[in-house]
Amino acid sequence: xxGVMQNPRHLVRRRGQEARLRCSPMKGHSHVYWxxxxxxxxxxxxxxxxxxNIIDESGMPKERFSAEFPKEGPSILRIQQVVRGDSxxxxxxxxxxxxxxxxxxxxxxxxxxx
Amino acid sequence: GQNIDQPTEMTATEGAIVQINCTxxxxxxxxxxxxxxxxxxxxxxxxxxxxxxxxEKGRFSSFLSRSKGYSYLLLKELQMKDSASYLCAVRDxxxxxxxxxxxxxxxxx
Numbered sequence: 001x002x003g004v005m006q007n008p009r010h011l012v013r014r015r016g017q018e019a020r021l022r023c024s025p026m027k028g029h030s031h032v033y034w035x036x037x038x039x040x041x042x043x044x045x046x047x048x049x050x051x052x053n054i055i056d057e058s059g060m061p062k063e064r065f066s067a068e069f070p071k072e073g074p075s076i077l078r079i080q081q082v083v084r085g086d087s088x089x090x091x092x093x094x095x096x097x098x099x100x101x102x103x104x105x106x107x108x109x110x111x112x113x114x
Numbered sequence: 115g116q117n118i119d120q121p122t123e124m125t126a127t128e129g130a131i132v133q134i135n136c137t138x139x140x141x142x143x144x145x146x147x148x149x150x151x152x153x154x155x156x157x158x159x160x161x162x163x164x165x166x167x168x169x170e171k172g173r174f175s176s177f178l179s180r181s182k183g184y185s186y187l188l189l190k191e192l193q194m195k196d197s198a199s200y201l202c203a204v205r206d207x208x209x210x211x212x213x214x215x216x217x218x219x220x221x222x223x
Contacts, residue, residue: 031209042201042215043157056210091156095209100145100164103211105156 002027004094004106005074012112013082021077021109025094032075033093033103034067043091049075050097082113116140118214120202125220126192134187134217136202147211148176148187149201157201160187189219197221 005024013019025032031050035043045059049069060067064082069075079086089110093103117139126132138146145164149157163169163178163185175188187200199216206212 033209033211035213043203043213045210045212048209058210097209100162101205101209102147102159102162104159105149107156 004029004092004104006092006106006109008109009107010110010112012114014114015083016081019079019082019086019111019113021079021090021092021111022074023077023092023094023106024074025092026104029094029096029104031095031097031101032069033095034075034077035091035093037089037091037108039088046077079111082111084113087111087113116204116206116212118202118204118212120200120214120217122215123218123220125222126189128192128194128221128223130192131188131190132192132219134189134200134202134219136185136187136214138183138185138202138204138214140204140206140212142207143180144205144207146176146178146185147203147205148174148185149203149213151199151201151216153198160200192221194221194223 033048034046047060047067048056064080066078089108091108092106095101095103120136148160151157161176168177173190178185199218201216202214203211
C-alpha cells in the first residue's frame with residue numbers, strides 16, 4: 001500500500017516563475033491537506049481539499065497561491081510569481097475522513113527560489 | 115485564538131525516560147496528535163488522544179487532560195534514533211489540524 005507521494009522532491013525556481021507541486025494521496029484517502037514548513041519552524045496549515053472541492057483555505061495566502069484536487073489525478077499546489085520568501089518545505093498529508101481521521105504525510109517538496 | 119506551546123529543545127540520555135509537555139488553547143477540540151519528525155524528513159504519526167487518559171504504544175505513551183488543555187508524550191528506554199523533533203498537534207473542528215512549533219529532542223550516549 002503506497003504512502004502519500006509528492007513530486008518533485010526538490011524544485012528550484014527563479015523569482016517570478018511558477019511552481020507546481022503535486023501530491024497523490026494514500027490509496028483509499030479522499031482528503032488532502034497542504035502545509036508549509038520554514039527551516040526550524042513548525043508546520044503551518046495552508047489548505048484542506050476533498051475531490052473537486054476546497055473545504056478550508058484559511059491558511060492560504062490570498063494572492064499567488066492556489067490549490068486544486070481534481071476528480072482524476074493528483075492534488076496540485078500552484079505558486080505563481082514566486083518570491084524568495086516562498087522558499088520552504090511543502091508537505092502534503094492525506095486522510096480517510098473516517099475513524100480517527102489521522103493525517104499521513106508525504107516526503108515533502110523542498111522549494112528553493114533563487 | 116489558537117495556541118499550542120511546547121518546549122523548544124530538550125536533552126536526555128540514552129536508556130532514560132523523557133516527558134515532552136504540550137499545552138493548547140483552541141476554539142474547538144477534536145483530538146490531539148503527536149508526530150515525530152527527523153531532520154529533513156516528513157512527520158510520522160505517533161499517537162492520537164481524544165479522551166482523557168493515557169494511551170500506550172510500545173516505548174511511547176501519550177496522555178491527555180482536556181480540562182487542563184494539556185498533553186504529554188513519554189518516551190521510555192531512549193535510543194539514539196529517537197533524536198528528532200516531536201510535534202504536538204490539535205484538531206480544531208472537523209479536520210483542520212494546528213501544529214505546535216515542535217520540541218527538538220537530543221539524545222546523548
